[in-house]
Every structure is written in structure tokens, then in C-alpha cells.
Amino acid sequence: MCAAFSHIYLESRAEDYPETKRLLEKFSDSTVVSIRHYKDVFNRPAQDSRLQNGSKSLILAVNDGKKIFDASPVCQDFGMGKFYYAESAMNCVFSCDYCFLKGMYGTSNVVIFVNQEDYLKECEEKLKEGPVYLCASFDTDLGALSKVSGWMNVWEGFASTHPDLALELRTKSVVDSFRNDPNIIYAFTLSPDEVIDQFEKMTPSLDARIACVNQAIAKGAQVRLCFDPLIYIKNFELCYNRFVDKILQSIDLTRVRDISIGTFRISSDYLPNLRKACPDSSAVLFPFDREDGFCVYPADVRSRLIGIIKNELEKAGYGNKLYIIP
Amino acid sequence: MIHVFSAIECEAAPLRHLVSDDLEIIITGIGKINAAFAVGRTFPNGLSRNDLKNDVVINIGTCGSDDLHGLFLVNKITDDAAGKDYYPDILRVTGLPEASLITVDRVKTDPEPGCLYDMEASAIYHAGSKLISPDRMIFLKMVSDNGDVAGVTEASVNALVESYVPKIKELITMIRDGISPLSVKSNEDLYDLLKASASMKVQIDELMRFAESMGVDGRKLFDEAGASEVTSRAGGKEVTARVRSVLTHLS
Numbered sequence: 001m002c003a004a005f006s007h008i009y010l011e012s013r014a015e016d017y018p019e020t021k022r023l024l025e026k027f028s029d030s031t032v033v034s035i036r037h038y039k040d041v042f043n044r045p046a047q048d049s050r051l052q053n054g055s056k057s058l059i060l061a062v063n064d065g066k067k068i069f070d071a072s073p074v075c076q077d078f079g080m081g082k083f084y085y086a087e088s089a090m091n092c093v094f095s096c097d098y099c100f101l102k103g104m105y106g107t108s109n110v111v112i113f114v115n116q117e118d119y120l121k122e123c124e125e126k127l128k129e130g131p132v133y134l135c136a137s138f139d140t141d142l143g144a145l146s147k148v149s150g151w152m153n154v155w156e157g158f159a160s161t162h163p164d165l166a167l168e169l170r171t172k173s174v175v176d177s178f179r180n181d182p183n184i185i186y187a188f189t190l191s192p193d194e195v196i197d198q199f200e201k202m203t204p205s206l207d208a209r210i211a212c213v214n215q216a217i218a219k220g221a222q223v224r225l226c227f228d229p230l231i232y233i234k235n236f237e238l239c240y241n242r243f244v245d246k247i248l249q250s251i252d253l254t255r256v257r258d259i260s261i262g263t264f265r266i267s268s269d270y271l272p273n274l275r276k277a278c279p280d281s282s283a284v285l286f287p288f289d290r291e292d293g294f295c296v297y298p299a300d301v302r303s304r305l306i307g308i309i310k311n312e313l314e315k316a317g318y319g320n321k322l323y324i325i326p
Numbered sequence: 327m328i329h330v331f332s333a334i335e336c337e338a339a340p341l342r343h344l345v346s347d348d349l350e351i352i353i354t355g356i357g358k359i360n361a362a363f364a365v366g367r368t369f370p371n372g373l374s375r376n377d378l379k380n381d382v383v384i385n386i387g388t389c390g391s392d393d394l395h396g397l398f399l400v401n402k403i404t405d406d407a408a409g410k411d412y413y414p415d416i417l418r419v420t421g422l423p424e425a426s427l428i429t430v431d432r433v434k435t436d437p438e439p440g441c442l443y444d445m446e447a448s449a450i451y452h453a454g455s456k457l458i459s460p461d462r463m464i465f466l467k468m469v470s471d472n473g474d475v476a477g478v479t480e481a482s483v484n485a486l487v488e489s490y491v492p493k494i495k496e497l498i499t500m501i502r503d504g505i506s507p508l509s510v511k512s513n514e515d516l517y518d519l520l521k522a523s524a525s526m527k528v529q530i531d532e533l534m535r536f537a538e539s540m541g542v543d544g545r546k547l548f549d550e551a552g553a554s555e556v557t558s559r560a561g562g563k564e565v566t567a568r569v570r571s572v573l574t575h576l577s
Contacts, residue, residue: 234541
């Protein structure tokens with residue numbers, strides 16, 4: 001999938017970067033609007049993100065602030081040491097109802113930061129302090145953006161020359177090339193088709209994602225499967241049971257590095273925006289429990305959802321690969 | 327409601343026949359202060375964004391340009407004096423050419439190429455943006471001169487606007503089609519039955535909305551949980567808790 005953008009908002013200071021030139025050439029039909037700072041467009045108050053979804057704009061900017069951040073405590077660190085995420089881009093070309101980005105940003109427009117070298121320098125500084133585990137596809141889906149931006153290749157290239165960096169590239173997209181470096185982890189979010197159809201708009205089907213996972217495995221890449229977020233839907237037991245059966249039949253899990261499992265959870269601060277963005281979606285209208293500033297399913301629902309996947313994978317002998325966010 | 331703001335009557339006269347129950351034309355007068363005052367008067371204190379979630383602001387007027395000609399949809403407004411930029415969201419495919427606009431305090435006699443110049447837009451955006459979202463602020467500008475306003479008369483402005491009325495009508499139709507008020511269902515009768523407090527009302531609304539999104543008859547669930555037999559607020563809480571439990575265990 002290659003997103004089209006009706007408008008490209010271009011920071012004057014971003015004009016001369018090679019990534020900018022490449023993107024402007026690629027989207028030569030888009031209307032280009034010159035801007036002073038990306039926040040003037042991205043952070044406008046009261047944007048209608050639902051309406052923007054049908055006509056996303058791209059914002060090309062230079063990030064002169066912090067580029068690499070400490071990861072959130074609700075994210076799985078897989079026991080891999082100092083855990084950071086890089087804000088290479090903000091927002092996603094996909095439009096999942098439950099995505100925290102919808103809650104965090106009041107817009108559907110996508111920012112791509114073009115000063116890639118500055119990010120790599122900041123990462124090198126972090127590496128001087130010891131091994132780093134970096135999620136480069138956190139505030140976006142870099143796999144989905146890879147048809148647009150060169151960011152995924154940039155991070156892959158950097159990781160291949162920095163073995164102390166464990167790089168995670170998480171995606172719902174169908175990526176078409178993989179590296180087999182031991183420190184580059186391709187993390188695929190897999191969901192049942194019922195969830196994809198209802199809540200993961202514009203994303204590839206489960207079959208397409210499975211095919212992509214198998215392609216990565218065949219190339220010898222490090223593969224992580226993420227059954228996260230598990231979503232409460234009608235008949236979820238039947239649905240997730242069928243789903244995990246399909247995964248077990250379609251993917252050779254002995255060749256998968258690890259598997260994460262987690263139920264939907266979101267900061268309480270983000271839920272109002274999420275409900276505004278998707279006012280009819282049961283994924284966000286669920287009457288959540290509030291725990292430590294997060295909206296979560298009731299404990300018994302969490303336990304049942306996780307149990308479906310966990311029990312089946314344990315029965316099949318993959319218990320040692322599981323990382324579970326309770 | 328669609329609020330059309332124009333600076334002078336001769337810009338608005340050809341549009342007068344469009345005035346209806348859902349469209350008004352406001353003459354602001356020339357310049358930023360007049361424009362901001364007119365917007366403020368249209369949206370008086372006490373209104374919230376929510377009150378105006380279906381309102382649209384359209385600024386229709388003439389402008390100057392060195393080299394551009396025709397009718398333009400503005401995608402960027404710069405307030406020349408303040409050095410501040412504003413970006414109306416262009417989310418509709420209108421087929422109109424787009425341009426950036428600079429709002430100046432005096433007629434720009436030596437305009438830069440590639441730009442439009444007017445005297446009100448930045449103030450209308452700035453004042454309007456307090457209550458109206460950027461996709462519902464639309465700026466349509468017709469080039470009447472190149473900075474030399476000697477030849478610009480009421481008649482020439484009138485004729486210029488008149489020539490674009492079909493395009494403007496098309497855009498207004500598109501805007502009207504896009505306004506779809508969200509229907510908010512009232513659960514007043516449930517509040518009464520359950521003797522609901524303010525926080526219970528929030529919970530009831532949440533459960534009813536979730537039920538609807540799951541394709542479940544929420545009202546029926548409340549009835550089955552004994553809503554009609556509630557005699558105290560505590561009883562209402564119990565019923566609400568039972569409904570919540572059903573809805574969160576549909577599998």
C-alpha cells in the first residue's frame with residue numbers, strides 16, 4: 001500500500017534534506033504548502049481527525065528536540081535492557097479504531113522527520129552507555145510507511161553496523177524485504193480477521209500478514225509475533241480459538257524468536273479523544289475498568305482473552321517463547 | 327448553520343439569494359478589527375465548540391495579486407503584521423485552485439508574485455478558531471486587482487463575484503451535504519427509573535452506547551435487569567452493575 005496525500009506541509013528548514021526531495025518527487029501531485037513549524041499544522045486545536053482520515057496530509061519536518069525516548073512501562077521490554085523508542089515519524093497511514101495514536105494526537109495527519117542523521121547520532125550516544133533496545137516503529141507503523149519513507153531502511157542499515165543495538169520494527173503491514181541480522185527484529189501484529197475487518201481499517205488481511213511473516217522467516221529474519229492488543233468482541237472465545245489454530249497451522253513457530261500477548265489497554269487520558277475519533281466503535285466504547293491511570297478490561301476478561309492464546313501455544317510447546325502483559 | 331463573512335456589501339450582494347434558514351451573510355466592514363468584531367458578534371460568549379460542531383465559517387471576498395487570477399481556495403493565511411500563519415484544513419475535493427493568502431493592514435501596492443492579499447482573513451480565522459474546527463473554516467478569494475485599486479468599483483466587484491456564484495453554490499451544496507449532526511440518544515427515562523446520580527448517568531450513557539456498538543439492545547438489558555422495579559439509588563446501582571456484567575461477558 002502506498003498512501004496518497006492530498007497536501008504536503010513542508011517546513012522551510014526541511015526543504016534541503018534528501019528525504020524531503022525524494023518524497024516531494026514521489027508525491028508530485030500533492031499540493032505543497034510551506035510552513036514554519038510542523039506544530040503549527042499538527043497541533044492545531046479541535047481538528048476533525050475522522051474527516052482527515054479520508055484525506056490525510058503529510059508534514060515534512062526537522063526534529064530539533066529529543067528524538068529517542070524512554071519507553072512506556074506498559075510496553076513489553078522482552079528483558080532486553082535499556083528500552084527506548086524513536087520518534088522517527090508521528091501518526092500512521094493505517095487507521096485502527098483502538099490505536100493510542102488517535103488518543104494521543106488530535107489529528108490524522110502524518111509527520112515524517114527528515115533529519116535522519118541526527119537520530120542516528122542520538123542513538124550512537126545512547127549506545128555509548130551500553131546495549132540499547134530500540135523500538136523504531138512506535139509512534140507510527142514504519143512498515144506501512146516504508147512504501148513512502150526511507151526510515152525503515154535507515155534504521156535497518158544502522159542496526160546492521162551496530163550489534164549492540166537491538167532494533168524492533170513493529171508493523172501490521174506487508175513488508176517486502178527483510179534483513180537477517182540477529183539484532184533486527186521484525187514484530188508482526190496479528191489479529192483475527194473479525195478484528196481486522198471491524199477495527200483495523202486499511203490494514204492487510206490476516207492471510208496477507210501470515211504470508212509476510214513466512215517470507216521473513218524464510219529469509220532468516222528475526223521474527224516476533226504480537227498478539228497484542230487482544231480485543232473484546234462478541235464470541236471472542238470462538239474467534240480467538242479459530243485464530244490461534246490458524247496461526248499454529250500456518251506459521252512454523254519454532255522459527256519465531258518470541259511471542260507477545262496482551263489485551264487492549266490505554267491511558268485514561270487518551271480515551272476521550274479515541275471515543276471522539278471513533279464514536280461508534282465497540283473497541284473504544286467498552287466500559288473499561290480504570291487501573292493506575294489506564295483503561296483496561298475487567299480482570300476476568302483479560303484472563304480469558306490471554307488464556308485462549310496462551311493455553312493453545314503452551315499446549316503446542318511454545319510456552320517458553322511467550323511474553324505476557326497481564 | 328453556514329456563516330458567510332464578506333467585508334463589503336458589493337462582495338455579498340450576488341450571494342444574497344443564497345440566504346436561508348441555515349445560511350446567513352454577515353458584512354464585517356474592511357480590516358482585521360472589523361472582521362474579528364463581526365465574528366465575535368456572531369458567536370457570542372457562552373457558546374462552546376460543541377454548540378457549534380455543525381457550524382461552518384466561509385469568508386468570501388476579493389483580494390489582490392501580482393500574477394494570480396480567478397477564484398481560489400486558501401490553504402494558508404499569514405497575518406503580515408503578527409507574522410503568524412493559519413492553516414484551514416482542505417479536506418473536500420472542490421476542484422478549485424489553492425493559494426496562500428497574506429492579510430495586510432493596508433492595501434498592498436507592490437504584491438509579491440504567487441500570493442493573494444486581503445485585509446480580513448487572518449482575523450476571521452483567528453477569532454473563528456476559538457470555536458470552529460479548521461476543516462469548517464473556508465476562505466474563498468477572487469482576485470480583483472494587482473495592488474492598484476483605482477479601477478476597482480462596486481460594479482466591478484459585483485460582476486466579479488457574480489461570475490463565480492455557480493462555483494460558490496456548488497461548494498456550499500458540498501458543505502451542506504457534509505454536515506451530518508450526530509444523533510445523541512437521550513436516556514432520561516432510564517436515569518429516572520434508576521434514580522441516577524450524575525456519575526451513574528455517565529455510566530448509563532457509556533453502557534447504552536457500548537451496547538449499541540455491539541448490536542445489543544441496551545434498553546432491553548436494563549429492563550431484564552429489573553430497572554422498572556428500582557426503589558432506591560442503591561438499587562439503581564445494582565441494576566447498572568448487572569447490565570455492565572452482561573455486556574462485558576458476551577462471549
